[in-house]
Structure formats: structure tokens, C-alpha cells
Amino acid sequence: xxxxxxxxxxxxxxxxxxxxxxxxxxxxxxxxxxxxxxxxxxxxxxxxxxxxxxxxxxxxxxxxxxxxxxxxxxxxxxxxxxxxxxxxxxxxxxxxxxxxxxxxxxxxxxxxxxxxxxxxxxxxxxxxxxxxxxxxxxxxxxxxxxxxxxxxxxxxxxxxxxxxxxxxxxxxxxxxxxxxxxxxxxxxxxxxxxxxxxxxxxxxxxxxxxxxxxxxxxxxxxxxxxxxxxxxxxxxxxxxxxxxxxxxxxxxxxxxxxxxxxxxxxxxxxxxxxxxxxxxxxxxxxxxxxxxxxxxxxxxxxxxxxxxxxxxxxxxxxxxxxxxxxxxxxxxxxxxxxxxxxxxxxxxxxxxxxxxxxxxxxxxxxxxxxxxxxxxxxxxxxxxxxxxxxxxxxxxxxxxxxxxxxxxxxxxxxxxxxxxxxxxxxxxxxx
RNA sequence: GGGACUAUGGUGAAGAGGUUAUCACAGCGCUCUGUGGCAGCGCGGUCACGGGUUCGAUUCCCGUUAGUCCCCCCA
Numbered sequence: 216x217x218x219x220x221x222x223x224x225x226x227x228x229x230x231x232x233x234x235x236x237x238x239x240x241x242x243x244x245x246x247x248x249x250x251x252x253x254x255x256x257x258x259x260x261x262x263x264x265x266x267x268x269x270x271x272x273x274x275x276x277x278x279x280x281x282x283x284x285x286x287x288x289x290x291x292x293x294x295x296x297x298x299x300x301x302x303x304x305x306x307x308x309x310x311x312x313x314x315x316x317x318x319x320x321x322x323x324x325x326x327x328x329x330x331x332x333x334x335x336x337x338x339x340x341x342x343x344x345x346x347x348x349x350x351x352x353x354x355x356x357x358x359x360x361x362x363x364x365x366x367x368x369x370x371x372x373x374x375x376x377x378x379x380x381x382x383x384x385x386x387x388x389x390x391x392x393x394x395x396x397x398x399x400x401x402x403x404x405x406x407x408x409x410x411x412x413x414x415x416x417x418x419x420x421x422x423x424x425x426x427x428x429x430x431x432x433x434x435x436x437x438x439x440x441x442x443x444x445x446x447x448x449x450x451x452x453x454x455x456x457x458x459x460x461x462x463x464x465x466x467x468x469x470x471x472x473x474x475x476x477x478x479x480x481x482x483x484x485x486x487x488x489x490x491x492x493x494x495x496x497x498x499x500x501x502x503x504x505x506x507x508x509x510x511x512x513x514x515x516x517x518x519x520x521x522x523x524x525x526x527x528x529x530x531x532x533x534x535x536x537x538x539x540x541x542x543x544x545x546x547x548x549x550x551x552x553x554x555x556x557x558x559x560x561x562x563x564x565x566x567x568x569x570x571x572x573x574x575x576x577x578x579x580x581x582x583x584x585x586x587x588x589x590x591x592x593x594x595x596x597x598x599x600x601x602x603x604x605x606x607x608x609x610x611x612x613x614x615x616x617x618x619x620x621x622x623x624x625x626x627x628x629x630x631x632x633x634x635x636x637x638x639x640x641x642x643x644x645x646x
Numbered sequence: 647g648g649g650a651c652u653a654u655g656g657u658g659a660a661g662a663g664g665u666u667a668u669c670a671c672a673g674c675g676c677u678c679u680g681u682g683g684c685a686g687c688g689c690g691g692u693c694a695c696g697g698g699u700u701c702g703a704u705u706c707c708c709g710u711u712a713g714u715c716c717c718c719c720c721a
């Protein structure tokens with residue numbers, strides 16, 4: 216084997232990213248805001264495996280959807296199982312609901328997750344192959360208050376993070392009773408105009424007719440103007456359901472936009488569908504949070520007919536907006552207040568325990584035990600902006616004392632080592 | 647799957663067909679093993695990879711790879 220001059224270096228797989236220490240504050244902030252609100256509203260956290268049976272997604276998300284047909288990471292185990300890295304969180308949550316017999320819990324069951332998702336598509340702004348979602352699901356209740364609560368919470372979460380300029384777009388796509396008639400007339404309409412729409416939409420007419428509605432091609436938008444509208448096809452129940460959801464939004468004073476052309480890419484949606492989009496479409500054009508009702512998914516996955524609804528929020532996208540808007544986000548770690556400087560072998564060894572004493576007293580302390588020179592250590596202490604440096608050298612180790620130095624003034628005092636924690640507490644309490 | 651743009655120390659930039667490849671910041675080391683903010687000096691790049699044009703390419707051309715962005719689709 217040839218010996219390379221310099222060994223190959225590695226980089227993260229395409230579309231996947233390290234989340235570095237300096238970015239952790241955003242992740243912590245978003246998770247904290249969202250999770251605490253969800254918990255306040257009675258949602259309970261669930262964690263599911265990264266891998267699931269491929270069939271779960273084939274059936275749950277839909278065989279013909281882009282997500283399943285071309286974006287899943289699939290692998291075969293040594294035992295011959297076909298598994299897939301989850302591309303979304305709803306199907307796994309429903310699987311867990313069924314597997315653990317949550318139907319016997321008081322309904323609805325309200326769950327949330329915060330997890331990595333995987334989709335093998337072309338990475339670009341706000342779209343990654345591994346990305347993170349916080350999602351909420353309410354299972355076992357058909358009433359519109361469920362949709363309303365989910366929408367309310369979504370709105371609340373986005374607001375609580377301080378995101379400015381976002382719009383809720385909402386629509387209904389009917390259910391298994393009234394949608395077929397609508398789809399039929401939509402298909403008829405587009406078939407008769409096949410020459411006036413783009414090639415892709417001709418395919419959609421056959422395979423996924425709803426999707427022609429959100430085609431961005433100018434010609435298709437033109438044709439769309441005269442197309443049949445779902446509102447005219449809704450049956451009484453679906454119409455009422457949608458009406459009540461909107462009434463709730465009005466009452467809660469959550470602004471929204473009805474977009475009759477909003478459809479979702481996943482097969483399992485029924486009735487309510489919605490999306491929160493940032494208003495500033497120049498820097499961010501993809502939805503921050505989206506979801507809807509999926510009354511047929513649970514039985515599609517082998518359970519009893521169980522109504523449900525949910526949403527998922529894209530964390531990378533949310534964080535992108537927070538950064539764009541220069542939102543003030545609290546620092547992740549607490550600033551150290553004390554720096555422990557050690558000199559000499561004996562002191563260095565005893566420093567470990569001294570450090571622990573201070574830490575256990577709840578004082579933020581840092582050290583650099585690998586460094587020997589007092590100068591270098593004090594320089595770091597200064598950089599960190601600590602209030603006090605503790606100098607623990609050979610002489611101090613022998614005398615069982617520590618020098619406490621106030622960084623701002625340079626004033627030092629020698630105190631017995633067993634008094635140091637109390638002394639620090641006393642001094643830190645002042646101001 | 648289709649398209650556009652980019653590629654120079656860790657980061658951000660500059661550069662010209664021939665230089666020792668420049669600067670700032672960060673890192674590490676030294677001046678300096680008992681006292682921080684300052685300073686000085688040093689270390690670190692096969693200029694993404696492969697090929698072509700040329701006396702000579704890091705610079706121009708082609709290809710590859712990677713990254714970014716757009717379409718598609720989606721969180």
C-alpha cells in the first residue's frame with residue numbers, strides 16, 4: 216500500500232452539519248421555549264428510534280411522495296430487515312402510540328418530540344439532509360379545538376422566541392367523504408386544459424392532482440384562477456370544522472391568511488392544513504412550521520380509526536431567522552467568576568480538589584491545569600473576564616493558603632485554604 | 647434529476663503569467679517557571695485535485711471533487 220504524504224482529511228457528509236459550541240445557545244433557546252410551552256399545555260415528550268421499518272414510512276407518508284420515493288436513507292440489516300432513517304416524526308409517533316396501546320389512556324394523547332430527521336435531497340438554504348424538528352401531535356380527538364390548540368401553541372412558540380414577521384397560512388383539503396368529488400372535478404378541469412399547463416403538472420394531474428395547485432409556473436397559475444375550489448365541495452362536517460377553527464383564530468387574535476391553494480406533500484393529511492412562513496421572503500422563503508390534521512393515518516398504520524393532528528417546526532430554519540433578525544439569545548454557559556491559577560507540581564495536583572470544592576459550592580470556576588506559567592494563566596483569566604483569580608503556588612501549598620486576587624484592582628490577599636470557599640462566597644455576594 | 651456561482655494558513659480577506667504568496671484576527675511557542683490587559687519575534691499554506699496552454703501556472707483553459715445557492719420538493 217502506498218504511503219500518502221499527508222493523510223486524507225474528512226468532512227461531514229453532504230448536507231449534514233456540526234453544531235458548534237458557539238451555536239449551542241440558539242439550540243438551547245429554541246428547545247427551551249418550545250418544550251416548556253408544550254409541557255405547559257399538557258404535551259409529553261417522546262423519543263423514538265432513529266431507524267424505523269421502511270414500510271412504516273411507505274405506508275404512513277405515502278409511497279409516491281417525494282420524501283419516500285426519492286429522499287429516504289434506507290439500509291438492510293445483517294438480519295435482513297429493511298430500515299429507514301426517519302424522514303419525519305409523525306409516522307413514528309403514531310407507531311409508538313399503537314405499539315404501546317396508548318388508545319387506553321385518556322384521550323387525546325398529546326405528545327411532542329425534538330429529533331433529527333433525514334432526507335436525501337439536494338441541500339440548500341434552510342434544507343439539509345440531517346435536520347431537526349420539534350413536533351407536536353394530538354391523537355384521539357376529532358374536535359376542532361385540537362386544531363385550534365395546536366395552531367395557538369405554534370403561534371405562541373414562534374412569538375415567544377421573538378421572531379418578527381411571520382404569517383400563518385391555512386386551508387382545508389376536505390376528507391375522504393368530500394375530497395374525492397373535488398379531486399375528480401379538479402382532474403377533469405386540468406385534463407381538458409392539459410395543453411395550457413407545464414409538463415410537470417401534466418404528470419401531477421395523473422399522480423397527485425392536488426399538487427398542481429401550488430405550482431409556481433406562470434401558465435399554471437393562470438389556469439388555476441378558474442379551477443374548481445375546495446370550498447365548494449366540502450361537506451357540512453368539513454365546512455363546519457374549518458369554520459370553527461377559523462373562528463377560534465379570530466377569537467385568539469391570531470392573524471391568518473386563507474390560501475385555497477395550500478396543499479401538503481404528505482398523503483396523510485385531511486381537513487386542516489397550515490404553514491407558518493416568514494414574511495421576509497428575500498432571505499427566507501421556506502416554512503418554519505407546518506402541519507395539519509391526519510384523521511386517517513392511525514388506521515392506515517393498522518390501528519382503530521383515530522382522529523389526530525399535529526405539526527413540526529424546522530429548527531435550522533427557525534434559528535436562521537433568529538440570526539437574521541439578530542434576536543437576543545441568552546448565552547449558553549454561565550460566565551466563570553473565578554479562575555484558579557496553579558504553580559508547581561504539588562499545587563497542580565491539589566488544584567483538582569480545590570477546584571472541586573469551589574465548584575461544589577456553586578461558584579463558576581475555570582482553570583488551565585495544563586499550563587505552567589503564571590503569566591499565561593493570568594492572561595486567560597483576564598480574557599475570560601473573571602472577577603477573581605486564585606493563585607495557588609508552591610509556597611501556598613506548603614502554607615495551606617491561597618492568594619485571592621481581585622482582577623479589576625489587582626489587590627491581593629492571602630487566605631487559609633479552608634476559608635477560600637467562604638471568602639469567595641462573601642465577595643461574590645457583594646454587588 | 648436540472649441549472650448558476652465559488653474554491654488562497656483555523657477564520658476573513660488581498661494578490662500578480664516569473665515575489666521568499668501578502669494582511670488582519672485566532673491558535674501555539676519564545677522573550678518571560680511567582681503576577682493579566684501592552685509589546686516584539688517565531689511556527690503553521692504542496693494557493694481543492696487532475697490534466698492542458700506556456701520557457702515558466704497558485705494566476706489562463708478544460709475536467710473532477712467539494713461547498714454555496716436556485717428549480718423540483720419540503721421542516
